[in-house]
Amino acid sequence: MKTKFMLSTLLAFPALSHAQTNFIIILTDDQGYQDIGCYGSPLIETPNLDKMAEEGLRLTNFYVSASVSSASRAGLLTGQLNTRNGVKGVGWPDSKGLPTDKITIANALKTKGYATGCFGKWHLGDLDGYLPTDRGFDYYYGIPYSNDMYIGYTHKFSPNCVFTEGYNLDKALQDQQLVKRTKNKAQLKKELNYASPLFENKEVIEYPCDQATTTYRYFNKAMEFIGKNKNQPFFVYLTPSMPHVPLFVSPQFKGKSKRGLYGDAVEEIDWNVGRLLDFLEKEGLSENTMVIFTSDNGPWLGMKENGGSALPLRDGKFSAYEGGVRTPCIIKWKNHIPAGKVSDHIIASIDIFPTLLELAQMDKSKYDLDGITLTKFISNPDNVEPRDRYLYVKDGKIVGIRQNxxxxxxxxxxxxxxxxxxxxxxxxxxxxxxxxxxxxxxxxxxxxxxxxxxxxxxx
Structure with missing residues (x-):
């Protein structure tokens, strides 16, 4: 049964002037509410994200659709709550993910002529038919699920696959056979020591993936994609594997943060966000590109010093409390979103899909969405309240509600x-x-x- 939303305000939006607005969503993994300087982190320095907030809009009541990765990503990409989008928990290697009848943001924007690229963690299915290039993305580069998992036995190696850490094709195939015959996920994670496959489109191009360089490479590939497609509208979904455990950073950032390895990982993401924003400015794309930065769910508190912080919120990942489902969110769109604004209005990740559709001048009524459009809100955050309530969902079931x-x-x-x-x-x-x-x-x-x-x- 479809979940109904009773909205506090029914908004009628005027025609928009930018038919070819570009969109970039940066979605980090397990980054807590407090883990950015402008959200109160006492030890992690994030000058680029802080500047992004100064030049844009910072949200303090932004909700993801679930407190675990796959379900949260499904909510964002479909604009539907997890009571309806078919993803309730966390996916593992060799699994189906988002049901094939679900339409993603990428599917929709492609019908408007957008170039679509996904860079980083996917986590919505790694079997053929479920990878990003099957779900509306023209190009994919990344690890298809959490970086603490292992290679799937169904994965195919590129003829030009780069093998690292003493591996060759025979040893990689042995790993796949171990995965095929072993059902114990914890045992596989231990035996394979987080040997993750790096994909390009549908093939493994590096195994094991050098995870210390993934953050840098994801951003590089995204900028290459933008450069190739800057003369047409583009949608970039950029999803770093960090700061999910196991934590990896490049030598440039190791030991740099006062918050240990976790802080190093966040500060490396921040530096790369700065590179991306500078690139957009250099290419003359800043005024026609909306950039959204957020996290998929709250911090993995059980990882202690290797996990983040949701303070002053309660709890973290896996939880229906605020620390699990309320995440940092910063939106920048030069000369379109007022600079330096902070809003405590209730906003949700499921609202991104309909908002992007409207900004692309598409008919959102053709899509079965739970989210609402934020177009008037982002242009006037002081005086527009998009919603007064939101539903909490855990394991695919409604477990609570917020009103005001x-x-x-x-x-x-x-x-x-x-x-x-x-x-x-x-x-x-x-x-x-x-x-x-x-x-x-x-x-x-x-x-x-x-x-x-x-x-x-x-x-």
Missing amino acids: DWIYLPQTGLRVTPKGNFEQELFNIRMDIGQKSNLFKKETKKAQEMEQLLQQQSH
Whole structure:
């Protein structure tokens, strides 16, 4: 059943003047809410992202559709909640991913003549028919899932594949046979020691991938793609493998950050964002290119010093609390988005698809979307409120709702009563950003209102 959204404001947008706006989405992996200087990181220095925020719009209530990678990416690329897009959790090698009947942003923009490229982590299926070039992208370069996984036994090697770390084709094929006969994922990760395949389009071109250079290479390939396609509209989906564990950085950044290896990885991403923005400016593309920077979900707190921080939010990756699903988001579009703006309006990753469609002057009514358009909001963030509510989804099920400052979580799965039922939780996020005080028993009337609202939205 389709999830219904009751929007606080129905917006009618005027005709837009830029039929050929370019779009770049930079989506990092497991980067926490606090892990950027302008979001309050005390030890990680991100001058380029901070400058991007100074020249654009910084969102403080930006939500991804899930607190794990595959599901979050599916929400962004389809504009649908994970109750409907067919991806509920995390994909593994040799698996299907996003159902083939789902339309991605890349699929849609290609019909308008956009060149489409994906660079980095995909994580929406690595079997034939599910890779980026099967899902609307003209070109793909990257590791097709998390960098702590292993090669799939179905993957095909390019005739020109580069083998590293003493590997040759025979040894690589032995790894694939081990994967085929071994069902224990933890054992495979240990035995293969994070030997990841680097893909170009549908073939492995490097094995094991030199992960210390991936961040730099992903950005380089993206800029090469832009350079080749700058005379037509383009959509670039740039998804660094970092700062997901295992952490890797180039020698230039190793030991540079006061936040250890995790900070090194984030600071390397920041430096490359600066390179990309400078490249757009040099090529005369800044005024016609919208750049969005965000993370797929909250930090992997179990990794301790190798994980990030969501402070002052509660919890992190895997969780329905704010630290799991609220991530940093910065949007820059020179001379179109007011500079230096900070907004606490409720915005979601599922809103990106319809927004890009509208900016490309496409008919969004042809697409089955849960998100809403942000066109008026990004041009006037002080006076336009796109939505007053948002649904929380975990494992493909609705587990809570936010309306304005109130968050109701009747089944977080994190707290269970002695009778085995989920503890119902109610928070006022403006008064209690860390979700430390459960007001469910104290604010009974508000709890009932939120329960009724949740029931309405779930049918």
